[in-house]
Amino acid sequence: MxxxxxxxxxxxxxxxxxxxxISFEIHEQDRVGIVGQNGxxxxxxxxxxxxxxxxxSGSIFLKKDAEIGYLSQxxxxxxxxxVVDVISETFIEIKQIENRIQEVNLLLSDPNQSHRLExxxxxxxxxxxxxxxxxxxxxxxxxxxxxxxxxxAQLSHHHFKQLSGGEQTKVGLACLLLKEPDLLxxxxxxxxxxxxxxxxxxSYLQKYKGAVIIISHDRYFLDKVTTKTIDLEDGExxxxxxxxxxxxxxxxxxxxxxxxxxxxxxxxxxxxKESIKQLRDWGARSGNEKFFRRARNMEKALTRxxxxxxxKLERKKAAFEFSINKRSGQDVAVVEQVSKSIEGSTILDxxxxxxxxxxxxxxxxxNGxxxxxxLQSLQTNDCSSGSIKLGSSVSIGYLSQKGLIAxxxxxxxxxxxxxxxxxxxxxxxxxxxxxxxxxxxxxxxNDLSGGERTRLRxxxxxxxxxxxxxxxxxxxxxxxxxxxxxxxxLEEYEGTILSVSHDRYFMNKLFERTIWLEEGxxxxxxGSFDYALEKRTNSxx
Numbered sequence: 282m283x284x285x286x287x288x289x290x291x292x293x294x295x296x297x298x299x300x301x302x303i304s305f306e307i308h309e310q311d312r313v314g315i316v317g318q319n320g321x322x323x324x325x326x327x328x329x330x331x332x333x334x335x336x337x338s339g340s341i342f343l344k345k346d347a348e349i350g351y352l353s354q355x356x357x358x359x360x361x362x363x364v365v366d367v368i369s370e371t372f373i374e375i376k377q378i379e380n381r382i383q384e385v386n387l388l389l390s391d392p393n394q395s396h397r398l399e400x401x402x403x404x405x406x407x408x409x410x411x412x413x414x415x416x417x418x419x420x421x422x423x424x425x426x427x428x429x430x431x432x433x434a435q436l437s438h439h440h441f442k443q444l445s446g447g448e449q450t451k452v453g454l455a456c457l458l459l460k461e462p463d464l465l466x467x468x469x470x471x472x473x474x475x476x477x478x479x480x481x482x483x484s485y486l487q488k489y490k491g492a493v494i495i496i497s498h499d500r501y502f503l504d505k506v507t508t509k510t511i512d513l514e515d516g517e518x519x520x521x522x523x524x525x526x527x528x529x530x531x532x533x534x535x536x537x538x539x540x541x542x543x544x545x546x547x548x549x550x551x552x553x554k555e556s557i558k559q560l561r562d563w564g565a566r567s568g569n570e571k572f573f574r575r576a577r578n579m580e581k582a583l584t585r586x587x588x589x590x591x592x593k594l595e596r597k598k599a600a601f602e603f604s605i606n607k608r609s610g611q612d613v614a615v616v617e618q619v620s621k622s623i624e625g626s627t628i629l630d631x632x633x634x635x636x637x638x639x640x641x642x643x644x645x646x647x648n649g650x651x652x653x654x655x656l657q658s659l660q661t662n663d664c665s666s667g668s669i670k671l672g673s674s675v676s677i678g679y680l681s682q683k684g685l686i687a688x689x690x691x692x693x694x695x696x697x698x699x700x701x702x703x704x705x706x707x708x709x710x711x712x713x714x715x716x717x718x719x720x721x722x723x724x725x726x727n728d729l730s731g732g733e734r735t736r737l738r739x740x741x742x743x744x745x746x747x748x749x750x751x752x753x754x755x756x757x758x759x760x761x762x763x764x765x766x767x768x769x770x771l772e773e774y775e776g777t778i779l780s781v782s783h784d785r786y787f788m789n790k791l792f793e794r795t796i797w798l799e800e801g802x803x804x805x806x807x808g809s810f811d812y813a814l815e816k817r818t819n820s821x822x
Contacts, residue, residue, distance in 0.1 A: 609749060
């Protein structure tokens with residue numbers, strides 16, 4: 282059964298047509314991935330589907346009484362509310378029935394109400410039946426399961442306002458999942474999630490009884506969860522009945538076929554134009570009107586040919602091409618019996634690690650396990666005990682989770698030139714390779730999106746020529762095209778890489794060694810992320 286129909290929807294912002302004539306259908310239990318470059322209109326489409334905004338033209342039809350859940354719709358909460366209070370608001374109707382049941386039970390125990398015993402008993406039975414139909418008896422186990430799955434069970438009695446942004450997002454996601462709407466809209470749901478939580482969310486969504494639409498740049502997640510893909514490009518959309526990997530194959534095949542048709546049409550057009558030119562030439566030389574008449578007929582035929590747009594076989598991507606000015610010694614970093622404590626808590630506990638020149642090492646672990654602490658300790662040689670030694674000629678390039686650390690009032694051009702010495706013209710030429718065109722080089726740091734901040738910091742690293750890249754969530758905020766461009770560049774990079782990431786596709790493609798940080802201890806696996814995960818799973822059986 283169709284739960285949502287989008288027909289010929291158009292939407293403009295600031296004079297730009299973001300969505301042009303968008304049409305598709307969503308069926309019950311569909312698992313749909315929405316893909317497209319940053320700025321292609323994915324979040325705009327979600328706002329239209331959730332009725333937070335309205336199309337300029339076209340229609341969006343929803344099944345009668347269908348409930349839509351969208352994370353950004355989470356209401357504001359007062360200062361005193363705990364996580365449990367916030368989540369309980371999801372079940373406000375059930376809570377109201379529960380309160381009425383308690384009231385009736387009090388009446389039943391009141392001797393003065395004995396004359397109304399039968400009436401109160403009937404009322405109690407009706408309320409209990411309604412409570413059961415709404416799932417009241419399973420609320421607690423559902424709440425506990427979702428909180429544990431999202432890794433926030435320990436935050437149950439914390440004040441919501443005191444949580445970090447990532448933790449608040451997880452609470453919002455918990456509310457949404459527990460509400461179980463008919464159509465679930467998830468915009469980058471894997472942001473702020475560690476790998477174990479992502480695995481749990483994948484399983485949850487695979488079994489979800491409603492329809493799910495997901496905006497994500499996590500290719501692994503899309504492959505696991507979705508069975509249909511809607512591709513947004515140049516304001517238009519096309520639906521593919523495949524997960525992400527299947528969509529990519531079909532789209533590539535379709536593009537090649539379209540390009541062949543385009544080439545055939547161009548050959549035909551060229552021949553007709555040559556014939557017209559030849560007929561006019563013959564007519565001019567002979568003075569025979571029939572040549573001019575045939576030329577005019579062919580011109581009419583030419584105008585009837587629908588001119589195909591040249592298919593875009595390659596879209597503009599950021600040009601990441603890392604180089605090194607000078608290679609380091611064979612030992613890049615040697616960590617011996619290092620411990621690190623923060624506010625009395627042990628984050629790193631007597632760990633040992635050796636990284637050699639040219640290695641690509643992935644650092645994995647739960648949120649809060651100390652991954653970023655380890656990366657920062659390597660740069661600053663800051664530890665409570667033990668030693669951290671960097672090899673000869675090691676030059677470190679660091680990318681933080683925020684992407685860029687800069688004065689919010691500085692422009693893109695100024696920030697880039699702070700790290701890379703070159704004149705303005707040359708700097709603008711290089712910034713264009715990272716998709717900073719024209720006036721965008723004068724944008725202030727404060728106005729940059731997460732993806733732009735990451736691209737700008739990577740642009741600096743490319744031209745600094747450093748031989749040891751320490752990357753903390755480098756694919757955060759990057760769209761799929763930018764992720765693929767980054768992967769290709771890092772694959773060719775001859776220096777050493779240590780990277781924290783929750784992008785499993787990225788880790789499996791690039792890294793030949795995986796180190797897992799858990800409860801302050803490091804475990805090393807000489808293989809990809811999937812290999813390390815399999816080893817860990819088998820060892821715990």
